[in-house]
Amino acid sequence: MTRIIASLAEISAPYDVLYCDLWGCLHNGKALFPQAVSALQAFRRKGGAVVLLTNAPRTRHAVKRRLDQMGLPEDAYDAIAASGDATQVAMLQGAAGRKLWHLGPGKDEDLFSLIPDWLQDQPPIERVSLDEAEGIICTGPFDEFNETPEDYRGRFLSAKVRGLKMLCANPDLVVDFGETRIYCAGALAELYAEMGGEVLQFGKPYPPVYDTARSALADKGISVDNDAVLAIGDGFRTDIRGAQAEGIDALFITGGLEAARFGADSEAPDAALLDAWLAEIGLSPRYSMGRLR
Structure with a gap:
């Protein structure tokens, strides 16, 4: 049974490091959540380290640029590890060959242009048509605002053959960009x-991004x-299952993607609804709360 808490500070004492998701926890794609920012700052003031662990399909450099634009203070985190x-890497x-069809928006260009020094000697990737x-x-x-997966079925059939x-x-299957x-x-x-x-x-x-997070901490001289x-x-598919697979305690933010499941107040999940749903899907995050604060 998960323990519903009112603030991160209630349970933060035993932990030295946070792996904190971005979308739905720290921001909604358009604006930061001030209470969440304050919670991370407070954790760092007590001596903890924060890795912003995100499934963003771009490099940490591009993620940081976006967070800077949104106004995230640099004292709210120590490192960024992105999918x-x-x-x-x-x-x-060459995991899928050297001639690749890039399916995605132009904002993910940095994957091809910001190459880490230790990978500079790899043969170049050529972007080509399908x-x-x-x-x-x-x-x-x-076009993430107008297309669905079904729009790609024909092209996927050709690729699969x-x-x-x-x-x-x-x-991630979906994210909430503001209200969309x-x-x-x-x-x-x-x-x-x-x-x-x-x-x-x-x-x-999946394990690779957790390896990236540990490497980001090691770069800061932190081993945990x-x-x-x-x-x-x-x-629950990504953050909570991933933590469970890694043997890491998890804090489930119920007011994000799954908010509609736990009652009318996204800030205060209904304990009975939450426990029943977690039992149904076979997950047991140690803690839960409506919004990170």
Whole structure:
């Protein structure tokens, strides 16, 4: 049974590191949540470290630029680990070939242009049309506000018949951009896999992005055991399953993607509804709360 808490400070003492999700926890794609920002700042003031662990299908550099634009103070976190970083490594090492069809919006350009120094010696990736491709790198729909996975069924059939492997840079199915729910790369990858295509995933809940998070901490001179890490997220498929697989305690933010399941007040989840749903899906986050604060 999960413990519903009112603030992060209630339970933060045993933890040295937070792995904190972005969308639905720290912001809604348009604006930061001030109470969430304050909670992370307070955790760092007590000596803890915060990794912003995101399924964003772009590098940490692009994620930081966006957070800077949104006004996130730098004293709210220590490092960023993005699904795009983990995907980029596999892409540059040739996991799906060297000639790739990029399925995704132009904002994910940094995957191809911001190459880490230690990967500069890899042969170049050539972006080509689907007809010429050896593989696919998927960062989302081309038009995430208007397209659905079904819009790609025909192209996916062609790719599957040719045996093209897909690298999925964001396992999330959907995110809420303000009040609008949009499809992510994970929804496209799910359809491709259902059609028989081969998919490699790199964000939460899969191991590569957690390796990226540990590397980001190591770069700061921080080494931590799993029992001193708390993962915070609103995605049960990604944040909570990923934490469970890694042996990390989890704080489930119920007021995010799944808010409609737990009563009328997104700030105060109904305990009976929450416990019944968690039992149904077989998950047991140690803590839950409506919004991060």
